Amino acid sequence: MKIAILGYGNMGKTYAQSFINSGVVKPADVFVLCKRPPLIINNTIPFENFSTNSSEVIPNADVIILSVKPQDFPELAKSISGKFNDNQLVLSVMAGVKMASIALSTGASKIVRSMPNVASQIGMGMTVFSASGNIGMENLMIVQNLLNTTGKSLYVSDEDKIDAATAVSGSGPAYVFYFMEAMMQAAQKLGFTESEAETLVGQTFMGAINLQNGSSLNGRELIAKVASKGGTTERALAVMDNASVTEIVSKAINAANQRARELGS
Numbered sequence: 001m002k003i004a005i006l007g008y009g010n011m012g013k014t015y016a017q018s019f020i021n022s023g024v025v026k027p028a029d030v031f032v033l034c035k036r037p038p039l040i041i042n043n044t045i046p047f048e049n050f051s052t053n054s055s056e057v058i059p060n061a062d063v064i065i066l067s068v069k070p071q072d073f074p075e076l077a078k079s080i081s082g083k084f085n086d087n088q089l090v091l092s093v094m095a096g097v098k099m100a101s102i103a104l105s106t107g108a109s110k111i112v113r114s115m116p117n118v119a120s121q122i123g124m125g126m127t128v129f130s131a132s133g134n135i136g137m138e139n140l141m142i143v144q145n146l147l148n149t150t151g152k153s154l155y156v157s158d159e160d161k162i163d164a165a166t167a168v169s170g171s172g173p174a175y176v177f178y179f180m181e182a183m184m185q186a187a188q189k190l191g192f193t194e195s196e197a198e199t200l201v202g203q204t205f206m207g208a209i210n211l212q213n214g215s216s217l218n219g220r221e222l223i224a225k226v227a228s229k230g231g232t233t234e235r236a237l238a239v240m241d242n243a244s245v246t247e248i249v250s251k252a253i254n255a256a257n258q259r260a261r262e263l264g265s
């Protein structure tokens, strides 16, 4: 299978690396459209597979990945419009941009829209994807096999859920880093060094996630295992409840969902 990657940034590189590392795609079968040829290539894709001309990249590929920023897509679309054939699959990772708009601006017909996250870089990603009506089961499986090289994937038939997934799992790693950062700052105020705080918080997250993964208990039940009656955790959670942290998280995720919709309009 031959792959074209249009936009070689965080996600474009992650996809190239994951497909190659998993053995699903050979390095020589990855073609990259970039704004300027890279000075150093950190993987085994041949130098001559990199091009600034989409006409040298798209015809080679069975699957074409759109991995530019949503704001850069209109310009890219102009340069690739009409260059697709009916057998080629287009796989977009762009936040917000709808399948109908990709079809209209590029002339591509078989489109899959996906929302990965940054943990795809280490094979621990979460990708939610949806497909245009003309994509059969066989093609859907090809795409899912590719996506699964980056972690887990979930198919949704309702395209609106991609915007919702963008707000939850796409942006989600940043929320986790944000909370970790807040805990690290608090730990430093209590006298730990930066590196000690990092160890305390990092291991706490790792332990909690692994515990949760292997448990049949829900979040509330797990919290009850930590929070002794009249103890320290209860006191901390009361502060969070008083500050409506759950409501704030919901507001934040709704704002991200709204932004994803705006990016597509």
Ligand SMILES: NC(=O)C1=CN([C@@H]2O[C@H](COP(=O)(O)OP(=O)(O)OC[C@H]3O[C@@H](n4cnc5c(N)ncnc54)[C@H](OP(=O)(O)O)[C@@H]3O)[C@@H](O)[C@H]2O)C=CC1
Binding pocket: 006, 007, 008, 009, 010, 011, 012, 033, 034, 035, 067, 068, 069, 070, 072, 075, 076, 093, 094, 095, 115, 116, 117, 118, 170
């Ligand atoms: N980062 C993340 O965690 C996630 C990102 N996404 C989505 O992935 C997409 C890419 O994000 P990310 O990889 O972080 O962004 P990056 O900015 O890292 O990568 C985009 C790349 O596309 C290049 N580019 C822009 N226009 C063109 C063009 N016309 N031709 C060729 N190359 C072009 C950019 O070059 P230059 O820098 O020179 O402009 C850049 O190298 C976005 O649409 C985002 O919504 C989805 C899920 C998670």
Ligand SMILES: O=C(O)[C@@H]1CCC=N1
Binding pocket: 095, 166, 170, 171
């Ligand atoms: O912040 C963004 O717009 C992209 C989409 C999800 C993660 N990063």
